[in-house]
Structure formats: structure tokens, C-alpha cells
Amino acid sequence: MDEFGTLERRIHIDAAPEVVFGVVSSPEHLREWWPDEADYPVVPGGAGRIRFGDSWVQFTVVDAVPPRRFAFRWTHPEGEPAGPGNSYLVVFDLEPAGSPVGSATLLRMTESGFRERGWDEAKVAAEYAEHTTGWDLFLPRLPGVVARVSS
Template structure:
């Protein structure tokens, strides 16, 4: 996994997987696949611009569960899938209220180059200490989940 982070503004991760861009697109845009590598639960209808859903870390309904809303921004199969998340209930997903995650997929001779980018930390208007803490949490999170994405895709490719 290649890391290119700018403190504390943009998180970038890049991996190469043997799966085709079509398979990778499904894995990063469909709840049944998201649950296998990222959140414990996910709900999202058709992955089209404007679609809303949520992801849950932990057991839904439990006091320590973290529920994050997400809104699809771009859905261009099999090249790009992006969404805004971390906006508060009742808030619209905008640059001032949410972070933007983009999966850019590029087919290669041996599979797909997957580039994940998360931006919008500075635009949130957080105090410096909060900005640095949230950024560090997301860096740690993607460092954990991107290898899980890669492993899940590897399992799908190897499955009979």
C-alpha cells in the first residue's frame, strides 16, 4: 500500500489488485461488499449521485456504535465512486459539513490500480487540535481498512 498524506489535509492510499475495475467498483459501492472490509453494517440503495445511506461501526443500536451517514457524489462505473460522509444528522453533505472520499479505479494489464483519496478536513472549520485529531483518526482508519479491501478483493479473485 502506498501512502501519500499531506498533514492534515489529504489522505491518499494506492493499491494494486488482480480484480478487474468492474469487480473493484462493485466492492467499493455496494453494501453487501462494504460490510466485508469496512463497516460492520452498511445500507445504500443504488449507488447513484445523490443516493444516501449509512455505515455502522459496531453493533447497530448499541451505545458504542458509530453511525455515519453518506451521500454519493459521483458514480461512474467502473472508473470512479465518491461519497461525502461524517456530516451530522439533518445537515446536507457539503464541503463545509462533510469529508469527501473518492475511489479512482484504473485498469492495468494485471488488474486494477485503486486510488483512495479523502479530502475536506481543512474545510470543516475545526479548531487546530480537533482537525489534527480527526485527521489522525482517519489516517489510522484507512491504514487499517485499505489492506482489508485488498485482502477481500484477493479472496474474490481466487474464489472458485
């Protein structure tokens, strides 16, 4: 794996994968822990957008397999289909954990697409650093949202 190729985080969440899947996939719950606004259908190929502050970015669902995987591409130019050369790919893989099995979830988040954008090394490093900081801020919010949703 190249440096700045894929960002990966793992987080243990004390809730069943079905609950965690809903929080990482539905626009209603996504905006409780990540963007300020989200509007998209939770189906493969579902296109929409998410907002951070005053900036809207494109968002396309790639895969939605409850309660195991939710994947999307984001930041592609409006009017263009999302693909490896124009967007980031984020994948949430959910694995049952805990005792009894399934009472908790091991969530693995990966984000790739930094090198595929055709940027120079400085731009790739800057984008990777910005996304690293972002995910380190937003992912720790997940357990609290999941706890509210599951109670």
C-alpha cells in the same frame, strides 16, 4: 496542498476494475472490509448511513461511474445535505493495470474535508491522524475481499 488537507493511499489489486468497483461501492461488499453495516443506494445523490460499532454516520453517494470512480461524503449531520463544510469526501479512482491490461487495478483513495469543517488546528490534526490509522487498517483488507468475490 496544506498539511492535513488530503489523505491519499494507493493500492494494487489483482482483479479487473469492474470487480474492484463492486467491492468499494456496494453496501454488501463495503461492510466486508470497512464499516460493520452499510445501507445506501449506489447512485449519485443516494443517501444512507454506515455503522461502526454502536455509531451510525450519514453517508451520501457523490459519484458512481463504473468501473472508474466511486465517491461519497460521510459524517454529515442527519437531516443536512452533505457538503464541504460538514462532511469528509472520499474518492476511489480505479485505473486498469496489469498484463493483459485490465487484469489488475490501481486504486487511488483520497479523503479530504478535514480543514473545511472549521475546526481548530488540534482537532484537524487529531481527526486526520484517526482517519490515517483507520484507512491504514481497512484498505489492506480490500485485496482479500476482492479475491473472494472474483473467485
